[in-house]
Amino acid sequence: xxxxxxxxxxxxxxxxxxxxxxxxxxxxxxxxxxxxxxxxxxxxxxxxxxxxxxxxxxxxxxxxxxxxxxxxxxxxxxxxxxxxxxxxxxxxxxxxxxxxxxxxxxxxxxxxxxxxxxxxxxxxxxxxxxxxxxxxxxxxxxxxxxxxxxxxxxxxxxxxxxxxxxxxxxxxxxxxxxxxxxxxxxxxxxxxxxxxxxxxxxxxxxxxxxxxxxxxxxxxxxxxxxxxxxxxxxxxxxxxxxxxxxxxxxxxxxxxxxxxxxxxxxxxxxxxxxxxxxxxxxxxxxxxxxxxxxxxxxxxxxxxxxxxxxxxxxxxxxxxxxxxxxxxxxxxxxxxxxxxxxxxxxxxxxxxxxxxxxxxxxxxxxxxxxxxxxxxxxxxxxxxxxxxxxxxxxxxxxxxxxxxxxxxxxxxxxxxxxxxxxxxxxxxxxxxxxxxxxxxxxxxxxxxxxxxxxxxxxxxxxxxxxxxxxxxxxxxxxxxxxxx
Amino acid sequence: xxxxxxxxxxxxxxxxxxxxxxxxxxxxxxxxxxxxxxxxxxxxxxxxxxxxxxxxxxxxxxxxxxxxxxxxxxxxxxxxxxxxxxxxxxxxxxxxxxxxxxxxxxxxxxxxxxxxxxxxxxxxxxxxxxxxxxxxxxxxxxxxxxxxxxxxxxxxxxxxxxxxxxxxxxxxxxxxxxx
Numbered sequence: 018x019x020x021x022x023x024x025x026x027x028x029x030x031x032x033x034x035x036x037x038x039x040x041x042x043x044x045x046x047x048x049x050x051x052x053x054x055x056x057x058x059x060x061x062x063x064x065x066x067x068x069x070x071x072x073x074x075x076x077x078x079x080x081x082x083x084x085x086x087x088x089x090x091x092x093x094x095x096x097x098x099x100x101x102x103x104x105x106x107x108x109x110x111x112x113x114x115x116x117x118x119x120x121x122x123x124x125x126x127x128x129x130x131x132x133x134x135x136x137x138x139x140x141x142x143x144x145x146x147x148x149x150x151x152x153x154x155x156x157x158x159x160x161x162x163x164x165x166x167x168x169x170x171x172x173x174x175x176x177x178x179x180x181x182x183x184x185x186x187x188x189x190x191x192x193x194x195x196x197x198x199x200x201x202x203x204x205x206x207x208x209x210x211x212x213x214x215x216x217x218x219x220x221x222x223x224x225x226x227x228x229x230x231x232x233x234x235x236x237x238x239x240x241x242x243x244x245x246x247x248x249x250x251x252x253x254x255x256x257x258x259x260x261x262x263x264x265x266x267x268x269x270x271x272x273x274x275x276x277x278x279x280x281x282x283x284x285x286x287x288x289x290x291x292x293x294x295x296x297x298x299x300x301x302x303x304x305x306x307x308x309x310x311x312x313x314x315x316x317x318x319x320x321x322x323x324x325x326x327x328x329x330x331x332x333x334x335x336x337x338x339x340x341x342x343x344x345x346x347x348x349x350x351x352x353x354x355x356x357x358x359x360x361x362x363x364x365x366x367x368x369x370x371x372x373x374x375x376x377x378x379x380x381x382x383x384x385x386x387x388x389x390x391x392x393x394x395x396x397x398x399x400x401x402x403x404x405x406x407x408x409x410x411x412x413x414x415x416x417x418x419x420x421x422x423x424x425x426x427x428x429x430x431x432x433x434x435x436x437x438x439x440x441x442x443x444x445x446x447x448x449x450x451x452x453x454x455x456x457x458x459x460x461x462x463x464x465x466x467x468x469x470x471x472x473x474x475x476x477x478x479x480x481x482x483x484x485x486x487x488x489x490x491x492x493x494x495x496x497x498x499x500x501x
Numbered sequence: 502x503x504x505x506x507x508x509x510x511x512x513x514x515x516x517x518x519x520x521x522x523x524x525x526x527x528x529x530x531x532x533x534x535x536x537x538x539x540x541x542x543x544x545x546x547x548x549x550x551x552x553x554x555x556x557x558x559x560x561x562x563x564x565x566x567x568x569x570x571x572x573x574x575x576x577x578x579x580x581x582x583x584x585x586x587x588x589x590x591x592x593x594x595x596x597x598x599x600x601x602x603x604x605x606x607x608x609x610x611x612x613x614x615x616x617x618x619x620x621x622x623x624x625x626x627x628x629x630x631x632x633x634x635x636x637x638x639x640x641x642x643x644x645x646x647x648x649x650x651x652x653x654x655x656x657x658x659x660x661x662x663x664x665x666x667x668x669x670x671x672x673x674x675x676x677x678x679x680x
Contacts, residue, residue: 031657038664078650119668126661133654145654149661156665 023084026065033058034125041118051118063096081139086497088136105363105472106252115160123153131264140189140199158249170248181231188224205501208276232265236300246320255362259355302328306436310443315376336420346416348494353409357401360476367465383456403444408484512545554636
């Protein structure tokens with residue numbers, strides 16, 4: 018029994034990355050080995066992470082690495098998403114001529130960074146893990162080298178990501194200056210007896226908060242998202258929307274619970290903080306839902322939709338700030354949102370590439386006659402996005418609303434419900450186009466491999482099953498607290 | 502005035518003057534060389550403060566590696582003709598930049614004015630470091646004990662950066678020959 022035993026999933030993951038790289042160097046003539054070993058790595062990590070005993074949360078490596086129900090569940094989710102995307106978008110990568118070994122190496126490193134980011138209990142580790150996650154993402158965003166939009170996405174993402182990293186470091190250094198430590202648990206104990214002028218701590222906290230609001234693209238830090246989503250290869254956009262935002266939201270939750278805000282010294286600041294989150298949530302909801310109905314490009318539409326979903330998650334976080342045990346509404350949201358987004362992006366990646374143009378809504382016309390099975394899948398995911406009953410999307414919104422109502426934020430729930438109604442138009446319009454309109458002459462062809470169809474079917478089945486019987490998921494996620 | 506005060510004033514004057522040159526010079530090569538001078542004087546400032554390792558790293562990493570790359574890129578792009586001209590930019594841009602700079606200066610000034618009130622919070626004072634065997638020893642010990650996880654994670658960051666660079670640098674993907 019080694020003391021490292023709880024960390025085996027992560028150790029196996031890192032070993033798997035190295036082995037994948039070695040294998041692809043040995044078999045230089047084909048990309049299959051990289052793909053197969055990447056899948057193997059993720060599958061092994063998935064099983065290991067589900068078998069870790071996490072009854073008592075522990076911190077390894079001097080307390081910087083948390084292993085708890087939260088981090089192992091998140092690792093399983095990230096691995097599952099990685100497996101879905103690798104299987105589901107293999108044909109897409111071949112079509113776009115980016116089916117390279119490098120793609121899989123970078124993808125694995127990205128997921129590793131995201132999973133370490135979730136475990137991090139130390140601001141320094143958070144920063145390094147953030148970079149481990151972001152650096153492959155910048156590169157992957159620009160993988161379609163012959164497309165100017167892909168290059169634009171990569172350079173925009175890279176420069177803004179660099180700024181975000183700098184802002185985070187500045188904030189972390191302020192917090193270190195104020196508290197003398199970078200460990201989150203030590204910052205928490207410090208905050209319980211903090212006195213005097215705490216401006217330095219507040220400034221640092223606001224700065225790291227801003228850097229992660231940037232990462233999750235909350236309004237007013239959202240402007241990079243549509244361009245990056247549109248330009249990146251569809252499979253990469255899917256990874257960004259699921260793996261990267263899940264990890265960023267977990268860190269955001271940690272940042273919002275960084276200190277003991279119950280203490281009287283910090284109470285006035287806590288009110289301001291809640292006000293900031295309210296403003297960001299409401300703006301994300303309104304701007305996301307208002308712009309999503311004007312979009313004609315599918316990936317831009319999904320970008321604005323994810324901005325409005327950021328608003329819902331922020332509402333859930335707001336509820337958890339008032340009452341920490343309500344954090345499970347955020348976990349349910351992240352889980353459900355990742356699943357349906359994963360399915361949607363695999364579906365989007367099934368369109369045949371057109372010269373120098375993205376996937377437009379018009380491409381969906383007449384799909385009913387060509388692929389009735391896929392229309393059902395599209396509808397299920399879009400219904401789930403809109404929050405219709407019998408899909409997981411209903412429960413994700415339901416629990417966020419419940420947690421907000423319970424903590425007295427009724428006004429914001431009303432706004433969120435109105436926004437949900439407005440954005441439902443955007444989600445129902447593609448279905449109407451698919452079912453009611455005949456194929457437009459300029460509409461693209463849709464062709465998916467068996468693998469990608471089965472990935473879509475599996476995630477649709479999960480989205481539907483959890484929408485009918487959410488008890489198991491809720492029971493699992495309800496027992497996951499945020500450790501201090 | 503002690504010698505460290507003299508050295509501090511000298512280095513900071515050089516740093517300020519050369520950083521002004523960095524943005525005023527229209528020739529990118531002159532700007533780059535002014536920036537090297539800025540980094541050198543920073544190294545001097547660190548040395549004055551007793552952080553000899555940081556001073557050495559500053560010269561090795563920034564002056565030795567990063568700036569040489571800068572100059573190389575400028576040379577390879579053949580960008581020695583003056584192209585940067587802020588006169589082209591609009592009034593709004595200038596206004597925002599000015600406000601931004603003034604705001605930043607204000608924050609810096611406030612920090613400097615309050616510097617006496619802010620206490621160093623860590624337990625490693627200059628005397629303590631000397632007692633423990635100097636900067637190098639303290640940092641290397643911390644790096645391989647308390648910060649070993651950070652160190653390992655950073656190695657994955659570098660690995661990712663290498664793969665990313667290779668992936669981007671291969672201009673055209675030759676069918677069947679990628680690593």
